[in-house]
Amino acid sequence: MSDVSASSREIADDGRSRGTRNAEHAHRALGLTDSEYDLIIDKLGREPNAVELSMFSLMWSEHCAYKHSKKLLGQLPTEGPYLLMGPGENAGAVDVGDGLAIAFKVESHNHPSAVEPFQGAATGVGGILRDIFAVGARPIAVLDSLRFGEPTGTRSRYLLEHAVAGIGHYGNSIGVPTVGGEIYFEPAYEQNCLVNAMALGIAPHDRLTRSAATGPGNVLVLFGALTGRDGIGGASVLASAELDEDDADKRPTVQIGDPFAEKKLLECSLELLDEELLVSLQDLGAAGLTSSSSEMASKGGLGLDIHVDRVPLREPGMEPFEIMVSESQERMLCVVEPDKVDAVLAVCEKWETTATAIGEVTDSGHLRVLQHGEVVGDMPVIALVDDCPLYDLEPAKPDEAIYPPAPRALQAADDDPQAILPELLGAPNIASRLPVFEQYDCLVQSRTVRRPDEADAAVLTLPDGSAIAVAIDGSGRRVAADPYRGTVENVFECAANLACVGAEPLGLTNCLNFGNPEKPHVAWQLSESVRGMADACRALDTPVVGGNVSLYNESGGGPIYPTPVVGLVGRLPEAARAGRLGFAHDGDAIAVVRAASPSLAASELSKLRGEPLPDGLPERDPVALRAAIELVRDAVRRGEVRSAHDVAEGGIAVALAEAAVAGGRGATVDLRQVGGATCQSLPLDEQLFGEGPGTFVLSGPREALEALSAPAGVKVTVVGEVGGASLSIAHGGGELSWTLDALREPRARGLADALDDATRLDD
Template identity: 65%
Template sequence: MKARPRNGAITAAGSPDQLRDRALELGLTNAEFDLICEKLGRRPNELELAIFSLLWSEHCGYKHSRRLLRRFPRASSRLVFGPGENAGAVDVGGGFVAAFKIESHNHPSAIEPFQGAATGVGGILRDVLALGARPIAVLDSLRFGEPDSARSRYLLDGVVRGIAHYGNAVGVPTVGGEIYFDRAYEQNCLVNAMCVGIARREQLVRSAAAGPGNRVLLLGALTGRDGIGGASVLASADLDESDTDKRPSVQIGDPFEEKKLIECCLELVERRLLVALQDLGAAGLSSSAAEMAAKGGVGIDIEVRRVPLREPEMEPFEIMISESQERMLCVVEPARVDEVTAICARHEVRATIVGQVTTTGQLRVFDNGRLVGEIPARLLVDECPTYELRGERPPRSLYPPPRPRLDAPADLRQQLLTLLGSPNLCSRLPVYEQYDWLVGSRTVLRPGEADAAVLLVDPEHDSRRAVAVATDGNGWRVAADPYRGSVEAVLECAANLACVGATPLGLTNCLNFGNPERPWAAWQLEHAVQGLADACRALGIPVVGGNVSLYNESERGPILPSPIVGMLGLVEDAANAPRAGFAREGDAIVLVGPGGRRSLAASELSRLRGEGLPEALAEFDPGDVIEVLARVRDAARQGILASAHDVAEGGLLVALAECALLGGLGAEVELDSAAEEELFGEGPGWFVVSGPRHAVAPLGQVIGVVGDERLRVRAGRESLDLALDEMRVAWSTPLAAALAGP
């Protein structure tokens, strides 16, 4: 690249055709290259072209989804920060706010599962930290191919170890999440990480730069070539059999460096020394500086030779787009720089002045004082071209039927044991036990103990107020019916929160889909977004932010359309939050629901039988479901429930078995019908709760009593009698075997 030192004007290196070819190589289109030239009034040089290719990528620019995301509700009396900040934040009372967000690290994890998952955790921690909130919990939603596949076992093992390595070392508990298996995820696993943080409201900080003349400081780790173009490039391209060649694009994490960075930034925020704070994620310095400038309506100058480097002789474009981890960018008034750097030194965190805020509105890049790049910040951040989706319903053959695992006909015993031992329903304890879920002393209910994690807001002064968090998403049901399947995902998450007595306050989502330029993927995405939006409006909660991950496909085909939702709610008294397992012998067992029959359409039983996608999911009234959620939530808040568990995948019999296994107590149950829809059907709004008969009977239909060490069910003319030990063997071994490797 060349520049004119006397007047600072930028000139492009190479012919117009060479630059256009380079733009195409970097993922831009001909039309986008022409638009860049038009907006700049000249051709970009290679550094500027590299920055545009990342900021205008799907991962950073949301080219195919931005218009759809405007459909999400954003208003709430509890909302403090919504979309546009690094994470969303809601008021949880007592002067505290909860910050939360979910993001994907799918493509890096498919290439290098350990580092991909580890840095996914590190990145989502910094999103919450950028608001000035202390990260207090991580949840992970994971998707893999069938566990009998060597590749899937390799990815599963690497991802779980990566999450455990980073979360345990950094000292943030992993308190929940979910794992599903389907061959559609064979090449493209999904790793979606959610983080929750707590802050006092008056200590929140924004990311908008302000104050011309203020200094821009880079905090944290050295900058290297690892992760150059990582998240932004990998997340905007299909994977193929040569994806291992892309390993240099996967970031490398250091949780101990992140721990120091977290404590340092929290002290700087507490002392109110920062004007603005931003994490360095996708596209590195380019993205963070441009976003801070655009949000504040100012410019930022960066001197690349001031950036501390891990590797010598890095080019300016490499320094600007490196995605090296454990770095934050902050704006500081000149008079406070010495105090900031002193605090950083005490925490052993590197702090370097790399630029300053200007009035130009430009992101300007200098190399030893020589201007080598100049782009309007708003052009990079706010004026990325967006595209209308042209959707068309996909053929059902897009997702072949699963391999049969259960022969028909089968008796109740065989059906239940097969379901309990299926990859999507078996115990997740072999994964949970690799995570530290207690560090921080906030965890009230451990993973697997309840349908949602419960964490104290202020454990030093208040043992009652808590937040509850859960994640959910069922790609198979969304593939069958993107709109209803997405509504169900939101209601299922709300049901998880209802089981612990939590009032939902907000939702974050990660939209994992295939190539949006294909009509069927566009159709799935549009209908799923509408379903999420309508469900959130029905619940009266805002979407506070999230992430979009598209192009999740390979030559073998696309993933299942997988909108993953994370929901946060408020628990007024954590002591009243019931567990999922039966708790006391003699308690009455009550089935609570909206009435009508559950359906086998796209159910786990139908999948085990090898049945393909149905034409649609069964209809339901969201209003009826929400009324049931409120009934269960209120009962849990009043402390009258000894246990509460929603009826989800596998249906009623699986829910009863899970309650027995989690509590170590059996049950005697009598049902009116042996119809498969009643026993194994699925649909939103159904719960199994237990407690004193006089207290829980008004909630629904009394179907049994807790006690003994067996699950005995009489359904019409059929009966089932299983020892807990026999169910536990079927339930506890499959995932442990998968984690054991080939």
């Protein structure tokens, strides 16, 4: 076999050594260190050839091997009473009763989206959907978690518009509703946007499918789209290196998606499983055939032979390494018993999906690549998958601030709450997301009970009249201020969103978006964040069912905010009683549930004022936070409240305004008793706009709210009444009042204006 070809060396081109590569240092060009290359030689007992080196470089990349995070992830709790399928599979799954399971997972497509936002975001959706039906579940919902630089920037508006368009294109075309998500804008994401996609699917317990290869002599069948050069080295390499000024040169590594092909692939896969024709099933994502085949072999403790000359190609003349590492989309790999191969091919033909037997399961423990009968690659599966070196981080808390403060954007005077509230409502991080959600179909499949902007979590009905709820959250700003406490807050914030619709958490998935872990301050952020997530999950008795790690999200402008995104799935007994965020009836009482005092530390108001991030966040009592969540959840389930909304960005004044605008009803509120003397001693801006977990705004019949029994550490106070055409808030120094129109307009226009600006850029 010849030395590594020029095209092979370009797979992992990171722009930092262009023009200096040679065969002697081919492993460096592919992202492998000298010590890693030496280890590969040791594992093989010889130097790797071009095919083997390409495959090792991808399987030992950060994206595939988690070599800087795997040790940390062992802290996360992974056991729970509802867990059916946990980490290690394509998606996790939980029991939702009546013999049904919900499979779910969140993944990143950050680097591809920074290079080509439409296809990067679209194929991110396609990839996460394949993870769902790879375990035998029919996809029923998508959520997205997006981060961009400030919308005043030309690049950020371009990325926003095209990423949103890509998500809508793929989800709408394939017929899976996008039911929720989040978008935040911060200077730290200017060069490195984040595009995280979460998907859910439903399946009977007995259709849940694992990916381990079993049965020597069984046949490997590849089905779906043709294999081409698009995406070679894409997700796995882009997600394992920092981006730089040569980003545009990486555009060819971004995959091209076809949602209509994936729809056929989805239906074909589920029919194959329903007909019990498959032994195991795996999707082809990052690193293509290399990762899918080697991971199936590793999980089964077996070997595989793959004949690359049998792989249906889109482009003639592809080299073996190109076929093995291609990241062409909409492809699946399955293990089939020999006497069922013809039946599998017939089902694929019915769905007009190309299918070909390309290999066999062996008991060799090796992954062999053959071309026209000649072995062109032979690697021990253990070496390729399990023996990648795992690194100990060297965390160190930075001595000085990493992130400069955002420029002052607040137009109002600092001490004028009358003007601050409308401005906060129109701020990009708080304004209504409807201009984005309206580009997505949230109703297809007819399961959606609560549309985006109707409730704090998405709600989907189940056949027996119960429902599931799902939310996704991840404030990078607060985690940047305090990686441990900020991550704890993210988990509790997500659980609070479920509580507001009456749902109990069953399982959590996560996507850990961080900078370069080889830098001590990023290693510290990552270590503290994982510790915080583990503690929060244990405090809520909620297992982690799986997730994704995305590192090296930084450029010459520095790292992103550390952004651990969490997605929670929960269940509620009656879909008809799912909570809403908007005030529903004139004359209803309004109550505030509070388990912790608010703070302006790392708040949206402090950002708009141009203040630097604080060094730490206030400590919160997790027992009290959980108690407040359970109080709200139980009240919603019993039908004792007509609206429930947790206090998040912008504080209690914003939460009250959002509930009033969403319900089209004003309110009169007296905040002088909320939270007792401790809160009353706070400055007025902190009382009104302070943030932090553990506070909720409820409305409903007065008798029901007054009868709520507050557990230790939680205070429930009836503070006002729904009604009228304005929001009036009494406080220690007087009263503030805004008409609903004065609140509705900035909330509706804040993000819409940014999108309008983006549209004009293309005109």
